[in-house]
Amino acid sequence: MTLQQLNYIITISEIGSINRAAEKLYVSQPSLTSAIKELEKELGIVLFNRTARGVTLTAEGVSFLPYARQVYGQYLNLLEKYGKAGERKQRFGVSCQHYSFAVKAFVEMVKAYDVAKYEFAIRETKTLGVIGDVASLRSEVGILYLSDFNRKAMQKLFRTNGLTFHHLINCNAYVYLWKGHPLAGRASISFDDLAPYPCLSFEQGDESSFYFSEEILSTNEYPRSIKVTDRATNLNLMTGLNGYTLCSGIICEELNGSDFIAVPYEADSNNPNSIMDVGYVVRANAILSPLAERYVAEIRRYLGIGEGEV
16 A cells, blocks of 8 residues: 555545546556555455446445545645645645634635645534544544533544634623624623524534534523524524624634624523633644644634633
8 A cells, every 4th residue: 555545545535436536646647547556455444436427435435535645645744834835735625613713714824825825724614513523634633612501512523533622712601693683782691581582503404402502502492593604694594683603702804894792691590600621632642733823723712712721
C-alpha cells in the first residue's frame, strides 16, 4: 500500500468517476485502474462498485475511506510543517454548528492566505454532520458544544469516532431575537415570557435527538416551535414572526447584522439555566496543520481567550 494509492482512492471517491479522477491526478485511466486493482488485491477487499454511470464505494470501501483520509491527511500535514509543498494546494475544512463566530474566525484565517494556493471549505451542518466530517477527515476541525445534559452521549460519540474535544469557553444561555421583538427591551427573559412566541431550532434530520440539538435547554417543552435548516432563514423568521432561539450569547454583528440582540435567559425552578461548553473536535492524536492551528487561534482571539484559559 502506498500513499499514492490512498490519494487515488480519496480522489475517486470524491469525484465518482475513474476517468475524471485520472484527469485530475494527471495519470492515465489504465494506470489508475491498475493501481486500484492492485490495492484491492493486497487488501483482499473490493473498494468500488463499477457501473456505467461511474463508481461508488462498496460497504468495505466506506469503512476503509476514513482510514485512508486520516493517513494521507497526516502525511500532507507533515509535508506542510516540515517539507516543501511546491505547487500542491493545501486543503483545510471546518464543520460547525450554526455559529457566526466560527464563520468569522474562518473569514479572518482565510484573509491571511492566498486563496489561489489553498482549497478552503466551511460547512455549517447538523451535529452528527460535524462529527462525521471530522471523523472522515472531510474537515480537520469541528465546532460544537457540550452541556450537562448531552455530555455523556456526545463523549461516547467522540470516542467511537476517534475524536478529541477541546474546551474553548463556557457560556450561559441567552435568548437571541430581533431588536423589534416585544421582549427586546427586557434585562432578562424567562421561559414564561417566551410562551407566546415561536422557538426556532435547527433541524437535525431523521436521527434527531435531544442530545444533538444545537440549542441549549432543548429538553424544555416549548408550546410553539419551528424547525429551520440555515442561519439566514432563522434570522428571517425572527424578524417576520417574532421568533427566538436560545444561544451562547456570542453573536457577530458583522455577519448577522445589527438588527438582532442576545438577552440573558432568566432561570426559574422549573426551567433552570445550563452552561454551554463550547469547543472544537479533531481527530485524536492528530498533528494539526498550520491552517488548523491558525483557525483555532482566530477563534480564541475572537472569543478573547488565551491559550490554556478556561
